[in-house]
Amino acid sequence: MSDKLAAPPSIGPLTRETLPPPQGRQADDRQGFLCFTIGDEEYGVDLNMVRQIVKPPPVAWVPRTPSHILGVISIRGAVVTLLDLGLILGHGPCAWPRTARVLIVDMWEEQVGVLVDAVTQVRRLDPSALEAGAALSGCARSENVRYVARPGGGALFTIVDLDAILGERLK
Amino acid sequence: MSKRGKQAGGKVVEEFLSEAQEIVEGLGRNMLAIDKSSSDDPDPELVNELFRGVHTLKGLSGMFGVEPLSRLAHHEENMLDDLRLGRRRAGPEVLDLLFMSVEVMTGILAAVRDGDDPQDPLLAEVERLVRAFEGGGEAAADAGEGAKRAGCQPADIFGPEVLEVLTEYEEHRLRTNLKNGLPLYRVRARFDLAAIDTELDAVKNRLKPVAEIITYLPSTAGTDMDKLELDIIVALEAAADDLAAALEGVDASVEWIRTEGKESAAGPSVVPSAATKSEEGPSRADVSVAPQAALVRAGAGDGGRALSLRSVSQTVRVDIRKLDRLMNVVGELAIVRGAIARMSEELKVALGRRELAIELHRINRGFDRRLSELREGILEVRMVPLSQMFDRLARLTRKISRDLGKEISLIVSGAETEVDKLIIEELSDPLMHVIRNAIDHGIEDVEHRRAAGKPDTGTVALTAFQKGNHAVIEVEDDGAGIDGQRLLEAAMRRGVVDAEQAAVMSERDILNLVFLPGVSTVALATEMSGRGVGMDVVKTNIGALGGVVEVQSEVGIGTKLTITLPVTLAIIPALLVTVAERIYAIPLNTVTEALLVSPADARPIMGVETMTLRGRTLPLLRLDRFFGAPREGALPQGSCVVVASLGQRRLGLVVDGLVEQQDVVIKSMGPSLSSATCFSGATDIGDQRLALVLDTSKVIEEFFSAEGGAAPRAAGAE
Numbered sequence: 001m002s003d004k005l006a007a008p009p010s011i012g013p014l015t016r017e018t019l020p021p022p023q024g025r026q027a028d029d030r031q032g033f034l035c036f037t038i039g040d041e042e043y044g045v046d047l048n049m050v051r052q053i054v055k056p057p058p059v060a061w062v063p064r065t066p067s068h069i070l071g072v073i074s075i076r077g078a079v080v081t082l083l084d085l086g087l088i089l090g091h092g093p094c095a096w097p098r099t100a101r102v103l104i105v106d107m108w109e110e111q112v113g114v115l116v117d118a119v120t121q122v123r124r125l126d127p128s129a130l131e132a133g134a135a136l137s138g139c140a141r142s143e144n145v146r147y148v149a150r151p152g153g154g155a156l157f158t159i160v161d162l163d164a165i166l167g168e169r170l171k
Numbered sequence: 172m173s174k175r176g177k178q179a180g181g182k183v184v185e186e187f188l189s190e191a192q193e194i195v196e197g198l199g200r201n202m203l204a205i206d207k208s209s210s211d212d213p214d215p216e217l218v219n220e221l222f223r224g225v226h227t228l229k230g231l232s233g234m235f236g237v238e239p240l241s242r243l244a245h246h247e248e249n250m251l252d253d254l255r256l257g258r259r260r261a262g263p264e265v266l267d268l269l270f271m272s273v274e275v276m277t278g279i280l281a282a283v284r285d286g287d288d289p290q291d292p293l294l295a296e297v298e299r300l301v302r303a304f305e306g307g308g309e310a311a312a313d314a315g316e317g318a319k320r321a322g323c324q325p326a327d328i329f330g331p332e333v334l335e336v337l338t339e340y341e342e343h344r345l346r347t348n349l350k351n352g353l354p355l356y357r358v359r360a361r362f363d364l365a366a367i368d369t370e371l372d373a374v375k376n377r378l379k380p381v382a383e384i385i386t387y388l389p390s391t392a393g394t395d396m397d398k399l400e401l402d403i404i405v406a407l408e409a410a411a412d413d414l415a416a417a418l419e420g421v422d423a424s425v426e427w428i429r430t431e432g433k434e435s436a437a438g439p440s441v442v443p444s445a446a447t448k449s450e451e452g453p454s455r456a457d458v459s460v461a462p463q464a465a466l467v468r469a470g471a472g473d474g475g476r477a478l479s480l481r482s483v484s485q486t487v488r489v490d491i492r493k494l495d496r497l498m499n500v501v502g503e504l505a506i507v508r509g510a511i512a513r514m515s516e517e518l519k520v521a522l523g524r525r526e527l528a529i530e531l532h533r534i535n536r537g538f539d540r541r542l543s544e545l546r547e548g549i550l551e552v553r554m555v556p557l558s559q560m561f562d563r564l565a566r567l568t569r570k571i572s573r574d575l576g577k578e579i580s581l582i583v584s585g586a587e588t589e590v591d592k593l594i595i596e597e598l599s600d601p602l603m604h605v606i607r608n609a610i611d612h613g614i615e616d617v618e619h620r621r622a623a624g625k626p627d628t629g630t631v632a633l634t635a636f637q638k639g640n641h642a643v644i645e646v647e648d649d650g651a652g653i654d655g656q657r658l659l660e661a662a663m664r665r666g667v668v669d670a671e672q673a674a675v676m677s678e679r680d681i682l683n684l685v686f687l688p689g690v691s692t693v694a695l696a697t698e699m700s701g702r703g704v705g706m707d708v709v710k711t712n713i714g715a716l717g718g719v720v721e722v723q724s725e726v727g728i729g730t731k732l733t734i735t736l737p738v739t740l741a742i743i744p745a746l747l748v749t750v751a752e753r754i755y756a757i758p759l760n761t762v763t764e765a766l767l768v769s770p771a772d773a774r775p776i777m778g779v780e781t782m783t784l785r786g787r788t789l790p791l792l793r794l795d796r797f798f799g800a801p802r803e804g805a806l807p808q809g810s811c812v813v814v815a816s817l818g819q820r821r822l823g824l825v826v827d828g829l830v831e832q833q834d835v836v837i838k839s840m841g842p843s844l845s846s847a848t849c850f851s852g853a854t855d856i857g858d859q860r861l862a863l864v865l866d867t868s869k870v871i872e873e874f875f876s877a878e879g880g881a882a883p884r885a886a887g888a889e
Contacts, residue, residue, distance in 0.1 A: 060861040061753060062840075062847050063798030072840055072853050074861050079853045081843040110841035 030124040033149070033159060034103070036116040038086040038094075042157035043116075044123065044149060045103070049162060051111060052104040053119055056082075056096070067093070073113055075104060082113040088165055089144060107166055114162070125149055130159070187235045188284055189488055194228045195280065199273045200562050206266055206569065213261050215344055216383065221269070222251040228276070239289050239297045240279045247272055250304040256343045268303050270569060275300060333388065341386045348383065348406035356382070356414065358403040360423035367399060374403070377417045381409040404428070491592055494553050498836060501546045505834060508542060509857055511535045546834065553593075554738075557635050557644070558586035560599050564606055564633060571610050578617070578628040579610055585635035590642050590738055597716050598644075598736070601709040605646050605732055606631065608706070613650030613730050623727060625649060641718075641760070642738050647731040653724040655681045662687065682722045686710040719817060719868055743837065745854070747830035747862060748813060750794045751802075754862040756835050756854055757813055757824065761867035765813045765829055770805040782812065782823060789814065791823040792874050797849075815867045822871050837864050849873065 033044035034053075054075065059082055061071040070082040082102060086094050094100065099118035104111050130147040146161035201221050205213040229244035247269075253259040275296045282289040289297075329337075337345065348355070358378070362370045378384055382405035389401055407414055414425060512535055518528035561583050572579035590598075614620075614629035621627065634645040655678060662668040662684045668676070685706045713720050718736035737743070737760060745756040746765065772782045773791060780791040791812065795802055812823040835854035840847065851866040 058858070058860045060853060060863055062844060062850065062863060063800070064849070065844065065847055069844070072844070072861055072863070074853075074855055074859050079838045079840050079861065081841050107843075110843060112841070112843060 030126050031130075033123050033125060034119065035121050035123055035157060036101070036103070036119045038089060038117050039091040041089075041091075042120065042155065043089075044157055044159045045105070045162050046159075047122060049105045050103050051106055054102050054104065054113075056100050056102050056115065070094075070115060073102065075111070075113070078111070080104065080111055080113045082115060083166065085114045085116055085165075089160070105162060105166075107163075112166060114166075123149075123151060125151060184235075184283065185490070187231065187237075188280060191228060191231055191240075191276075191280055194224050194231070195273060195276045196559060196562060198224045198228075198276075199270075199566050202266065202269050202273065203562060203565050203569075205261070206270075215255060215347070216379070218251065218255045218261070219340065222248065222255050225251055237279065237283060239294055240276060243272060243275065243279075243297045243300060246301045246304040252340075255340055257347065267573070268300060270566060271296070272300050273566065274570070336388070337386055344383065344385050344406075345404075348385065353383075353406040353408060354411075355385075355428040356405050356407055356411075357426040357428055358405055358414075358418065358423050359400060359426065360403060360418075360421060361398050361400050362422075363398065371401070374418075374421055374423070377421065378403065378405055378414075381413045381417050382407045489552070491553070494549055497549050498546075501542065501549065501836070503855070504542055504545075508535060508539055509833075511538070543834075550591075553591050554589040555592050555595060556587050556589050557595065557642075560595050560602070561586045561633060561635075563599065564602060567603055568606060568610065568631065571607055575611060576616075577610060577614055579614060580628050580630050582630060582632045584633075588635040588637055588642055590736065594642075594716055594736060594738075597712060598734075601712045602644070602646070602734075604706075604709050605734075606633070609646055609648040609650065609730065609732075613648040613652075615651050619651070637738065638735075639760075642736050644734045644736070645731060646734075647729060649729040652726040652728055652730055653682060653685065653722070654726055655724075658682070658684050682724055685722060686720065714868065714872075743835060744832060745835045745864065746813065746832055747856065748794075748811070748826040749828045749830060750798065750826050751800050752827075754830060754856060754860075755794070755826075756833075756856075756862045756864045757815070758851075758864065758867060759832065761815045761817055763814045763816050763821070765811055768806060768810055768812050768825075770808065770810075773806050784814065784823070789821055789823045790874070791825050792870070793825040795825075795827075797870070815871060817868050817871045820871055820875060822874055824865075824867075824870070835862075835864065 032047035034047050034050050035042055035044045037043070052075070057073045057075070059071040059073055062069060068084050068087045070084050072079050073082050074080070084094050086092065094115050094117065097117055100115060101119045102113040102115055103119075104113055129150050129152065131150060132147060144160050144165050145158055146164075147159040149157050149159050151157075198221060201217050201224070205217050205221075208214060225244050225248045229241050229248055232238075232240035232244060250259065250265075250268075254261055254265070259265070275293060278293050278296075279289045282293065334342065345355075358374075360374055375384065385404045385406060387401050387403055389399070405414075411427075418425065511531065515528050515531040515535060518524045518531060521528075565581055565583060568579055568581045609631050610629070614631070615623070615625075617627050620629065630649045632645070632647045634647070636643055659668065659673055659676070659681050663670065663673060665687075667687050668684070686709070687707055710720050713734055713736070716736055718734055721733045721735075722730065723733070724730040744759040746759055746762055747754055747756055749755075766784075768782060773780050774782065776788070780793070781788050782791055783789070789812075793801075793806075806825060807827065809828065811826050811829050813826060813829075815822050815824055833856075835856075837852040837854055839852045840850070844850075849866055849869045850863045851869075852864050853861040854864055856862045
């Protein structure tokens with residue numbers, strides 16, 4: 001819908017132009033991830049999936065839907081389903097802290113809003129810093145993990161596979 | 172990825188598709204008209220229109236490189252050319268080919284729309300048609316020859332200068348009309364140069380019912396710079412008086428040219444009066460007959476033809492999404508209006524600002540009026556008559572009845588009923604299925620019909636009319652009807668109904684079983700109707716449009732399906748209500764009234780809360796409970812009941828309070844919420860807030876299906 005990411009102040013302006021080239025075999029092999037927190041854990045998602053980051057607008061609850069569907073919100077005149085990612089990832093319902101943000105992400109046929117506790121930063125990681133999620137296979141919810149990111153020096157964080165997570169929830 | 176590619180050329184392709192689709196639909200319409208006249212000698216005007224349509228399609232598809240389509244059109248054009256020139260006869264087999272070609276063309280267009288190249292079954296079909304069009308041209312070759320030999324020749328009437336500019340087709344028509352003994356007239360009409368398109372069209376339309384237009388010849392007689400004179404050569408099919416009447420008020424004079432065969436077969440009474448008419452023709456007009464030679468020297472013979480071919484269209488094709496966008500803007504403006512209204516209220520209270528407040532209020536009222544005009548205007552643009560879809564259905568009927576070897580007469584009425592374009596799109600598949608069902612399963616074969624004392628030809632009536640805010644479409648057949656007992660048995664075999672339920676089901680409930688998936692009285696799914704789409708899908712699709720389907724049937728007499736649909740989808744007046752502190756919108760078209768109730772009004776009957784409204788029992792549904800946030804105990808003080816009705820059923824929706832009545836734009840929710848069936852969408856209510864729009868029909872349906880047989884009868888109208 002939009003070519004610009006409306007980013008919260010902490011990140012600085014982000015535009016599509018600054019996004020890494022897809023499958024960059026050329027100059028930059030690094031992949032961009034938008035990082036956010038839920039509870040005390042840090043997560044990342046593929047930056048290419050994120051269309052927009054907005055402060056949570058008023059939510060209209062939709063009766064008789066699973067609890068991870070918070071309801072619908074109005075994004076630029078369109079009605080968008082809002083999901084509580086924390087609930088899906090096993091953190092319990094979102095406490096709506098003041099830092100909470102909604103990531104508008106592209107899923108197949110529609111855009112979906114994903115509620116997170118806070119957005120922290122954009123990280124560009126070398127492929128070598130990504131460990132396949134297979135290491136955790138067998139653990140609960142391991143199917144949600146795409147990579148474990150090991151940024152040089154920084155703390156580990158989980159890169160979640162939104163396609164898989166939401167795909168299953170939205171069917 | 173392929174999606175991207177499609178978007179790149181999308182606009183061009185879309186334009187091609189919509190234009191081609193329009194032509195193909197026009198072809199179908201003309202074919203139906205020819206078919207209806209059911210003679211071997213179809214209206215030449217119609218055949219000629221077919222020819223032109225196919226010709227245009229050929230050019231169009233050639234330009235867009237849709238090779239199979241242009242190839243098909245090319246050969247069809249040749250065949251139609253033979254047809255209109257009388258070199259070939261229009262027997263039923265030719266008509267079959269033509270109808271088939273429309274199917275194939277539609278198939279090709281559908282493939283193009285999906286971004287594919289037409290694949291084999293289609294291509295094979297094209298080749299088959301091409302071969303068929305190429306062959307069999309000689310059959311009626313002698314018809315033209317015969318006419319040439321007999322009687323009056325065009326050359327007896329017109330000089331070679333005129334004959335030279337006549338096209339082969341025009342000459343053929345001239346000859347045929349002479350042969351048939353129709354009197355020829357020259358209508359000399361004067362047109363304003365600036366408005367010739369529309370004026371000529373008007374004259375054409377006046378002439379068509381009484382005469383066949385053979386050609387237009389420009390006349391040079393007029394000296395007025397701003398006027399153009401045309402000689403319209405017509406063959407009169409009605410009495411001469413009718414011609415004069417048809418041209419009433421037109422700046423034209425009429426001159427009789429000649430009638431072949433004197434007072435012969437054509438009708439003796441016509442000719443004399445025509446002759447007298449011709450006497451006064453020239454005298455009442457100030458036009459002198461121009462020498463024929465001058466006509467042609469002017470070299471405008473071609474110009475005349477160009478004029479006749481130019482189609483005058485006052486219509487614009489618009490992408491429906493653009494209208495949706497406009498409608499969204501209207502919705503947003505309505506929110507602005509609300510904000511202004513609030514502000515004027517506040518101003519009124521503020522000290523010393525009373526005049527300003529009144530002024531603002533007045534302005535806002537004007538704004539409001541214009542806004543609703545705008546809204547209605549856009550809605551009107553979105554409305555299209557059902558005729559297009561009905562034409563398609565008529566073609567389908569013809570095809571199915573041929574395939575099944577059943578004689579069917581389809582009676583269409585109310586095709587002019589207008590419905591929102593989107594509804595038509597969504598309606599066409601379900602309706603096709605219903606008709607297919609009616610013909611395949613409803614209408615019996617000839618032996619059975621004879622045995623039942625019915626005429627051989629089965630009748631399917633397709634009727635549409637508007638009823639308040641709704642459009643009603645009925646499909647009625649005079650077939651065998653639905654055997655309720657067998658239906659019930661089938662449902663029980665399927666395990667949909669158990670014996671206990673079966674014992675208490677009303678006749679209507681039983682008939683409604685046809686809408687359950689997998690329930691059919693037909694042992695064998697035929698090729699026609701057994702293909703996946705069942706009546707359950709029909710019901711679902713129509714439900715998605717906010718409509719309802721009802722079925723009535725009598726064994727041995729026939730079946731009638733009634734589809735009731737909202738006329739528009741986009742914007743609706745709604746009642747905003749609060750339930751558990753949240754705001755919801757209830758479409759007003761389903762609301763009959765809203766009233767305050769006290770806790771004492773509610774009475775349980777068999778576990779269902781009910782109240783008495785004007786002496787009738789009204790079942791109640793507490794929306795908070797329905798939404799899954801139940802509050803125990805009696806009705807809260809100050810509750811309101813919104814009485815919703817759909818068809819025969821009434822249900823009282825208990826809400827906490829009424830907010831206001833507002834026009835809302837319904838925006839659909841994403842596929843992720845497709846399970847939230849009791850809402851048709853959400854709507855903006857200002858400040859970025861959304862209110863869910865209740866799908867009343869779904870709620871009512873769910874309520875009555877959950878409550879079982881008892882409640883519906885309590886609610887039903889006596």
